[in-house]
Amino acid sequence: MSETTPPPAAPAAAPAGRTASDIKRDPLVLVAVSRDWEAVTDAKEFANEITLIVDRARIVSVCRAFKDEGFSYLVDLSGVDYSKYPGHAGPRFGVVYTLYSFNANKRVRLRTFTDENTPIPSVTDVWKTANWHERETFDMLGIQFEGHPNLERILMWEGFNGHPLRKDFPIRGIDTGARIYPEVFPPGGGPKPGSTGKDAKDVNIFQGEWNTYGTWPAAQIAGQRAAAKTQQPAAPELAAVVAETAKPTQEAPWHNPDLQLPERMKMAEKGSLKDKLFAAMAQTDCTACGWDCEGYANAIATGETKDLTLCVPGEQETEDMLKKLMSAG
Amino acid sequence: MFDVHEMEVNFGPQHPSTHGVLRVILKVDGERIIDAKPVIGYLHRGTEKLFEHMNYPQCVPHTDRMDYVAAATNNLGFVEAVEKLMGITAQIPKRAQLLRVILSELQRISSHLLWLATHAIDIGAMTPFFYTFREREQVLDFFEAYCGARLTLNCMRIGGMPEDVPAGWLEDIQEFIDRFDVAIDEYENLLTNNRIWKRRTVGIGVLSPEEAIEWGITGPPLRGSGVNWDLRRALPYECYPELDFEVPLGKNGDTYDRYLVRMEEMRQCRRIIQQCIPLIRQTPAGDIKAKISRVIRPPEGEVYHSIESPKGELGYYIVSDGKSQNAYRCHVRPPSFVNLQALPAMAKGHLISDLVALIGTIDIVLGEVDR
Numbered sequence: 001m002s003e004t005t006p007p008p009a010a011p012a013a014a015p016a017g018r019t020a021s022d023i024k025r026d027p028l029v030l031v032a033v034s035r036d037w038e039a040v041t042d043a044k045e046f047a048n049e050i051t052l053i054v055d056r057a058r059i060v061s062v063c064r065a066f067k068d069e070g071f072s073y074l075v076d077l078s079g080v081d082y083s084k085y086p087g088h089a090g091p092r093f094g095v096v097y098t099l100y101s102f103n104a105n106k107r108v109r110l111r112t113f114t115d116e117n118t119p120i121p122s123v124t125d126v127w128k129t130a131n132w133h134e135r136e137t138f139d140m141l142g143i144q145f146e147g148h149p150n151l152e153r154i155l156m157w158e159g160f161n162g163h164p165l166r167k168d169f170p171i172r173g174i175d176t177g178a179r180i181y182p183e184v185f186p187p188g189g190g191p192k193p194g195s196t197g198k199d200a201k202d203v204n205i206f207q208g209e210w211n212t213y214g215t216w217p218a219a220q221i222a223g224q225r226a227a228a229k230t231q232q233p234a235a236p237e238l239a240a241v242v243a244e245t246a247k248p249t250q251e252a253p254w255h256n257p258d259l260q261l262p263e264r265m266k267m268a269e270k271g272s273l274k275d276k277l278f279a280a281m282a283q284t285d286c287t288a289c290g291w292d293c294e295g296y297a298n299a300i301a302t303g304e305t306k307d308l309t310l311c312v313p314g315e316q317e318t319e320d321m322l323k324k325l326m327s328a329g
Numbered sequence: 330m331f332d333v334h335e336m337e338v339n340f341g342p343q344h345p346s347t348h349g350v351l352r353v354i355l356k357v358d359g360e361r362i363i364d365a366k367p368v369i370g371y372l373h374r375g376t377e378k379l380f381e382h383m384n385y386p387q388c389v390p391h392t393d394r395m396d397y398v399a400a401a402t403n404n405l406g407f408v409e410a411v412e413k414l415m416g417i418t419a420q421i422p423k424r425a426q427l428l429r430v431i432l433s434e435l436q437r438i439s440s441h442l443l444w445l446a447t448h449a450i451d452i453g454a455m456t457p458f459f460y461t462f463r464e465r466e467q468v469l470d471f472f473e474a475y476c477g478a479r480l481t482l483n484c485m486r487i488g489g490m491p492e493d494v495p496a497g498w499l500e501d502i503q504e505f506i507d508r509f510d511v512a513i514d515e516y517e518n519l520l521t522n523n524r525i526w527k528r529r530t531v532g533i534g535v536l537s538p539e540e541a542i543e544w545g546i547t548g549p550p551l552r553g554s555g556v557n558w559d560l561r562r563a564l565p566y567e568c569y570p571e572l573d574f575e576v577p578l579g580k581n582g583d584t585y586d587r588y589l590v591r592m593e594e595m596r597q598c599r600r601i602i603q604q605c606i607p608l609i610r611q612t613p614a615g616d617i618k619a620k621i622s623r624v625i626r627p628p629e630g631e632v633y634h635s636i637e638s639p640k641g642e643l644g645y646y647i648v649s650d651g652k653s654q655n656a657y658r659c660h661v662r663p664p665s666f667v668n669l670q671a672l673p674a675m676a677k678g679h680l681i682s683d684l685v686a687l688i689g690t691i692d693i694v695l696g697e698v699d700r
Contacts, residue, residue: 046630047413073542076633076644078660085657086650096646098633098662102542105563107633129545132670140377155370155699164378165658171382 032069051109071099077133079141091115119144140165254279274301280321282314349695365673372699380659393481396697401436402638404485410634410645414627420619424612434598439468440639448689489618530585534675544671548641554582560637584690640664665693
């Protein structure tokens with residue numbers, strides 16, 4: 001415990017303080033860099049690894065020069081979102097190429113910068129292996145590659161709306177719109193309009209409506225109810241389910257979990273105390289209280305229960321509203 | 330010209346021989362593959378995003394979950410990359426280095442045993458599965474004795490190792506190593522000269538050395554094509570330079586040669602561990618950690634570090650902004666992802682049943698492909 005810990009030592013060996021021009025003259029890269037001296041705008045060195053900053057428009061010719069000089073193996077290609085990097089100025093994204101030369105037995109890193117809208121020339125013609133790497137970089141960061149034969153998503157699914165490794169993408173994820181019941185949630189995917197991921201409702205986690213898994217969700221029932229009105233239901237079981245579950249919705253327009261509490265209260269303002277209590281519930285029929293929403297309202301109104309804190313999905317606002325209604329009425 | 334009846338067939342993602350959740354959309358003419366398109370991402374868990382949101386020591390257990398049949402080598406790559414970033418690579422004690430080598434070579438054995446079992450069962454040879462799992466079980470027991478886990482080991486720390494060698498561990502490994510050569514002979518008796526095995530693997534999925542490098546292929550598939558390149562030799566890490574072992578090479582670059590390379594690699598693993606055991610006995614007990622700060626906050630900079638995992642080159646590219654305890658960006662270069670990319674090139678012109686052999690010979694783990 002008491003041992004004094006030395007600060008992390010400076011990266012070993014690297015002759016510290018070489019200027020960009022010196023690094024560009026390093027024998028490892030000199031021949032390749034000298035083909036287009038101006039294309040390499042800057043050079044850095046850390047932990048004995050050389051990083052060359054390359055002009056975006058000339059990245060393909062620089063890569064080809066390196067390949068001709070023995071860097072036949074593209075180890076890795078990835079991107080970095082520098083938008084939250086302390087002290088970073090300039091375009092938002094960096095694309096990083098790690099090259100390896102079998103003859104020199106050394107690696108070199110190239111980096112080029114771009115923003116959201118400017119595509120980077122693809123190096124798939126130089127190395128075949130760049131294909132999937134560029135697709136992954138596009139998928140994860142939204143960097144466009146010009147001239148890529150098949151630039152589509154690779155890890156996320158087609159239609160996913162977002163680029164997960166961007167710094168403004170929330171770690172909790174976003175609501176992608178993917179649901180079990182396409183009748184309820186229309187196809188097309190994508191997060192809800194204006195979703196930021198900061199609100200719990202934006203996040204693709206349990207929202208209460210998943211409780212309808214195994215039974216029929218409200219909209220589907222509503223559709224069946226409409227069908228039931230016009231024609232006789234074929235199967236008696238179906239008729240029973242429709243009749244039972246459709247009943248509250250017929251008389252209670254507020255029985256819809258998508259409505260906000262003030263809206264629901266407004267709809268029920270002319271109704272009885274039971275109706276107002278019913279409208280204050282979260283309308284998910286989650287049965288956490290022991291009843292469905294109507295049953296709980298009924299139980300409070302008839303004095304069967306005095307506990308006003310049982311509505312879990314309604315949270316504090318339902319509880320407050322129930323207390324207000326009970327103290328008023 | 331002939332009338333070609335092309336058809337599209339979905340291979341996977343629920344197919345037992347796709348080793349997880351790989352889907353390949355095949356364009357076939359009868360049984361013959363005209364084109365193959367791998368579809369991946371079913372196991373994507375956003376590991377790289379998670380790395381940005383936790384500090385460096387917390388990342389180590391997450392590396393286990395990438396190549397979940399070779400957790401020790403995943404740990405090794407990550408801790409070494411961070412050590413390189415901090416500039417403390419030279420401070421790692423010898424005992425810790427040897428322990429790391431023993432664990433990663435045991436891991437290579439267990440990974441190759443699993444590969445052999447599944448590869449053989451895919452092609453139709455059931456028996457090797459029972460033989461290899463007999464030995465793999467013992468290797469997993471060694472991991473359990475060392476760190477308590479069998480698969481997700483979390484067995485390395487930045488700056489050293491979590492535990493010293495348990496009592497009796499080295500003796501048990503020595504005993505296992507002494508018997509293991511005979512066990513490999515048993516597997517080879519079942520397969521190497523087996524006529525069915527050879528007809529299913531010889532000449533299947535040939536990769537020339539130039540093609541393999543062009544596709545970025547590493548590990549046993551690269552060496553099966555005859556390229557003498559092993560990161561333990563080319564860019565050595567830990568104490569590999571002091572150890573004596575050979576890098577087995579193939580000639581034809583087909584599935585059979587890749588099989589032979591992996592079999593020989595297991596023998597070389599055995600040889601490496603054999604040398605490590607007396608060396609680790611000479612080092613002082615308990616000297617398993619470098620003296621580094623408890624709070625890991627590397628200087629500003631970026632490193633790429635890679636190791637030879639059982640599947641190939643496993644690299645970590647880490648960017649540190651010098652101000653936080655989290656990586657600003659941590660990109661993983663998984664060998665399976667890159668090797669899988671060559672599947673269409675290898676599969677073209679072969680039969681659908683050969684595709685099963687090819688998926689086996691690349692030795693993919695989808696947890697690593699999708700991260």
